[in-house]
Amino acid sequence: MTPERFEKLKNTLSRRQPDLRVLTDHVHKPHNIAAIVRTCDAMGVAHLHMVWPHDQFGRFSKTASGSDRWVTVHPHQTSVEAIELQKQQGRKVIAAHFSDRAIDFRDYDYTQPTTLLLGQELFGVSDESADMCDEHVVIPMQGMVESFNVSVAAAIILSEAQRQRDAAGMYDKLSLNPEEYEKTLFQWAHP
Amino acid sequence: MTPERFEKLKNTLSRRQPDLRVLTDHVHKPHNIAAIVRTCDAMGVAHLHMVWPHDQFGRFSKTASGSDRWVTVHPHQTSVEAIELQKQQGRKVIAAHFSDRAIDFRDYDYTQPTTLLLGQELFGVSDESADMCDEHVVIPMQGMVESFNVSVAAAIILSEAQRQRDAAGMYDKLSLNPEEYEKTLFQWAHP
Numbered sequence: 001m002t003p004e005r006f007e008k009l010k011n012t013l014s015r016r017q018p019d020l021r022v023l024t025d026h027v028h029k030p031h032n033i034a035a036i037v038r039t040c041d042a043m044g045v046a047h048l049h050m051v052w053p054h055d056q057f058g059r060f061s062k063t064a065s066g067s068d069r070w071v072t073v074h075p076h077q078t079s080v081e082a083i084e085l086q087k088q089q090g091r092k093v094i095a096a097h098f099s100d101r102a103i104d105f106r107d108y109d110y111t112q113p114t115t116l117l118l119g120q121e122l123f124g125v126s127d128e129s130a131d132m133c134d135e136h137v138v139i140p141m142q143g144m145v146e147s148f149n150v151s152v153a154a155a156i157i158l159s160e161a162q163r164q165r166d167a168a169g170m171y172d173k174l175s176l177n178p179e180e181y182e183k184t185l186f187q188w189a190h191p
Numbered sequence: 192m193t194p195e196r197f198e199k200l201k202n203t204l205s206r207r208q209p210d211l212r213v214l215t216d217h218v219h220k221p222h223n224i225a226a227i228v229r230t231c232d233a234m235g236v237a238h239l240h241m242v243w244p245h246d247q248f249g250r251f252s253k254t255a256s257g258s259d260r261w262v263t264v265h266p267h268q269t270s271v272e273a274i275e276l277q278k279q280q281g282r283k284v285i286a287a288h289f290s291d292r293a294i295d296f297r298d299y300d301y302t303q304p305t306t307l308l309l310g311q312e313l314f315g316v317s318d319e320s321a322d323m324c325d326e327h328v329v330i331p332m333q334g335m336v337e338s339f340n341v342s343v344a345a346a347i348i349l350s351e352a353q354r355q356r357d358a359a360g361m362y363d364k365l366s367l368n369p370e371e372y373e374k375t376l377f378q379w380a381h382p
């Protein structure tokens with residue numbers, strides 16, 4: 001490893017936002033998952049929680065290998081368990097979801113500890129998951145189709161989160177705790 | 192067709208932005224193309240120009256059928272031809288492209304007549320295309336991966352364009368000329 005490469009690893013880790021996370025709720029198409037993992041990395045999202053039918057998890061690991069090297073993926077067997085974990089760890093859970101109580105995605109304050117929940121390609125966010133979320137956000141649609149591709153919706157919302165956190169200077173100070181920083185640096189530097 | 196549906200068609204057409212376009216420069220994966228078409232519709236982009244190897248065009252038409260009903264796709268055989276057409280029609284061409292002259296994508300004024308050019312999945316924007324473009328824009332990357340998926344990059348940039356145009360009231364006044372409005376309404380209402 002060159003010194004430049006090692007600097008890049010450290011610089012990337014110093015910009016990670018451990019209190020901004022993504023939770024995919026039964027999103028299952030490998031190319032969508034791969035695009036979401038890649039977007040997480042590029043937005044400084046270090047942790048991706050995935051509710052994924054148990055027997056298919058191996059299939060994902062294969063497809064996303066490479067892009068998932070930089071993002072820690074946490075598999076969960078149920079949405080309830082995954083959402084409750086976010087709350088226990090002090091993060092609000094916001095669903096990207098059309099509902100009567102949904103607000104425009106630009107009106108949410110993403111500098112708060114937040115997990116963004118994304119729904120399944122065909123069926124969207126389940127009623128049970130939606131009920132458990134603190135907030136629902138929507139991206140306004142100007143056309144005939146009813147929704148964006150899920151990886152596209154994730155990117156549009158995370159881009160706004162990144163903008164807000166950047167404006168608040170949150171990428172300029174270390175947010176990972178020293179232990180996670182050292183552990184991840186070691187893993188990245190010794191693959 | 193119900194009266195509500197007819198109203199929706201008219202309402203959508205009245206929000207179309209014919210002077211905001213997308214040009215895909217050899218983007219070729221069907222799921223990327225499909226996501227881009229869908230994002231165009233949802234952002235009010237009525238025209239998508241595609242440089243596509245001639246013999247593969249049929250394959251795309253098949254894959255995207257459905258989402259491409261609401262967006263007019265213009266196939267082109269060469270990038271030069273496609274870019275020159277944009278300029279002849281009075282639009283600036285901006286490439287989503289890393290280069291020495293690239294600016295942050297949020298610093299471009301998208302209320303101008305503009306075509307956003309997107310590069311190929313593996314090789315990006317060619318030197319020839321990049322040279323012909325009026326401006327290069329980049330989305331800042333906070334992580335280890337070097338680029339976003341192309342449909343994700345398109346969505347992030349178009350979302351900023353939509354925000355600017357919305358703030359300028361451009362979705363509240365009819366932009367299609369009466370001829371295109373009537374022609375498209377007829378096509379949409381009589382599939």
Ligand SMILES: C[S@@+](CC[C@H](N)C(=O)[O-])C[C@H]1O[C@@H](n2cnc3c(N)ncnc32)[C@H](O)[C@@H]1O
Pocket residue numbers: 095096097098117118119120121122123124125137138139140141146147148149150151153154
């Ligand atoms: C393809 S959509 C699911 C569509 C599903 N038919 C529904 O009605 O929810 C997959 C996921 O992408 C996200 N999504 C897509 N478009 C969105 C939008 N305009 N606003 C917020 N989230 C969106 C949501 O998380 C959604 O569950």
Ligand SMILES: C[S@@+](CC[C@H](N)C(=O)[O-])C[C@H]1O[C@@H](n2cnc3c(N)ncnc32)[C@H](O)[C@@H]1O
Pocket residue numbers: 286287288289308309310311312313314315316328329330331332337338339340341342344345
């Ligand atoms: C996967 S990228 C191509 C990567 C290629 N290796 C390169 O260096 O250009 C495909 C296209 O997505 C767009 N894109 C991806 N990430 C971008 C970013 N951060 N800023 C601007 N455009 C981006 C560009 O149009 C690019 O040509």
